[in-house]
Amino acid sequence: MLARIQAEQFDRQQRAADAQWVREQRVAEVEKRRACYVTANSGYRRYRIELMKYLWLVHKAEVTAQARADLEETRLSMHTAFAEAQMVASDAVLRELDAMTVTLAGAYRRILQLADGNPYPGWSFEEIQTELLQVGQRWKNMRGIMRADLGVDPGIDPGVDPVPADS
Incomplete structure (x- = not known):
């Protein structure tokens, strides 16, 4: 009887330890994704800002080797x-990052063409600048998807006015 009681206690302790390990793994996974999302968000934002700075230098004909090196x-x-x-993001976040990467790569290509004096038809300084400014709106959506993936309130819907019109 004592052996059976000890075996049951051991079994309960083992199940509790297993459950604790699973909880710790989930927390570690979320923390890994959170750190990855912070890095991605920061890297993409910084790249967009650098593209805008470089575009402005192209527009003013003041591009330097250092500016080009900073951009690269x-x-x-x-x-x-x-x-x-790509190794840790959810499918929803990865779709947003893929789309953002394509958009920024296109802007990069068009800026370089503009800098070389051979711009793509329909992609003037103003049009590229507008596109890069619009990327900021997409950021809100991407940020919301990242937050939702982490179990955090995604925040205010960018399409909804947070202040009612009659207030």
């Missing part, structure tokens, strides 16, 4: 963040 460093940093995200 930032671009590579964003690609590193994207590569990390």
Whole structure:
């Protein structure tokens, strides 16, 4: 009887330890994704800002070798963040990052063409600038999807006015 009681206690302790291990693994997984999302969000934002700065330098005909090097460093940093995200991000987050990557890569290509004096038809300074400014709106959606994936309130819907019109 004592052996049976001890076996039951051991079994309960083992189940509790297993449940604790599972909880710790879930917390570690969420923390890993959170850190990855912070890095990706930061890397993409920084790259977008650097693209805007470089576009402005192209517009003013003041591009320097250092500005080009800064742009390339930032671009590579964003690609590193994207590569990390590809290993841990949810499918929903990865779809947003993929779309953002395509958009920023297109802007990069068009900016370089503009800098070379051979812009794509329909992609003037103003049009590229507008596109990069619109990427900021997409950020709100991407950020909301990342937050939701982490179990955090995604925040205010960017399409909804947070203050009622009659107040």
